[in-house]
Amino acid sequence: MESKKTMPTNEHERFMRMALKEAQKAYKLEECPIGCVIVKDGKVIARAHNMRITHNSALSHAEILAIKKACKKLDSWRLSDCDLYVTLEPCTMCSGAIIQARIRKVYFAAYEPKGGAVCSCNDIFNIAHGHNHQVLFEDGVLQEESSNMLKEFFREVRESKKSKNKFPALTDEPNDLFLDLDS
Numbered sequence: 001m002e003s004k005k006t007m008p009t010n011e012h013e014r015f016m017r018m019a020l021k022e023a024q025k026a027y028k029l030e031e032c033p034i035g036c037v038i039v040k041d042g043k044v045i046a047r048a049h050n051m052r053i054t055h056n057s058a059l060s061h062a063e064i065l066a067i068k069k070a071c072k073k074l075d076s077w078r079l080s081d082c083d084l085y086v087t088l089e090p091c092t093m094c095s096g097a098i099i100q101a102r103i104r105k106v107y108f109a110a111y112e113p114k115g116g117a118v119c120s121c122n123d124i125f126n127i128a129h130g131h132n133h134q135v136l137f138e139d140g141v142l143q144e145e146s147s148n149m150l151k152e153f154f155r156e157v158r159e160s161k162k163s164k165n166k167f168p169a170l171t172d173e174p175n176d177l178f179l180d181l182d183s
């Protein structure tokens with residue numbers, strides 16, 4: 001669901017660039033480069049990046065980790081009046097967590113054609129969830145920057161399959177990658 005913009009576009013891009021910085025940190029760890037920041041009253045209150053391999057946890061998506069940090073910071077499970085910026089369209093799990101945390105609005109960059117739950121494969125924020133909370137979203141903020149980083153990552157992973165000296169946790173299991181923007 002689109003909504004009226006509450007800040008100038010460049011402000012959204014500024015926060016998305018911070019999320020992209022987080023994605024870079026994941027990239028350096030040989031994790032799929034996805035980053036997230038949570039903003040309240042114009043200030044970043046939490047930032048995180050994908051740590052699935054590092055934590056050996058399917059739950060360690062950037063959004064989940066950022067939500068945990070934001071809840072700790074605010075000392076509340078409820079993140080009303082908070083906006084979440086993430087470099088890739090959230091999956092079903094993260095979208096569920098975003099609804100549960102009562103996030104006000106989600107801004108995402110790249111689309112996830114194989115598993116994006118916001119608009120690519122599902123419409124999860126617009127399904128009735130039995131509690132009166134509607135998460136708004138805006139898609140495609142710095143889409144190209146994020147897509148390029150992901151494509152570069154997957155290109156490196158594919159190339160490293162030949163040498164097997166990098167991305168050991170990913171190279172033998174291409175299906176483990178939850179998206180492949182080139183396919």
Ligand SMILES: [Zn+2]
Pocket residue numbers: 061062063090091092093094095
């Ligand atoms: Zn997720």
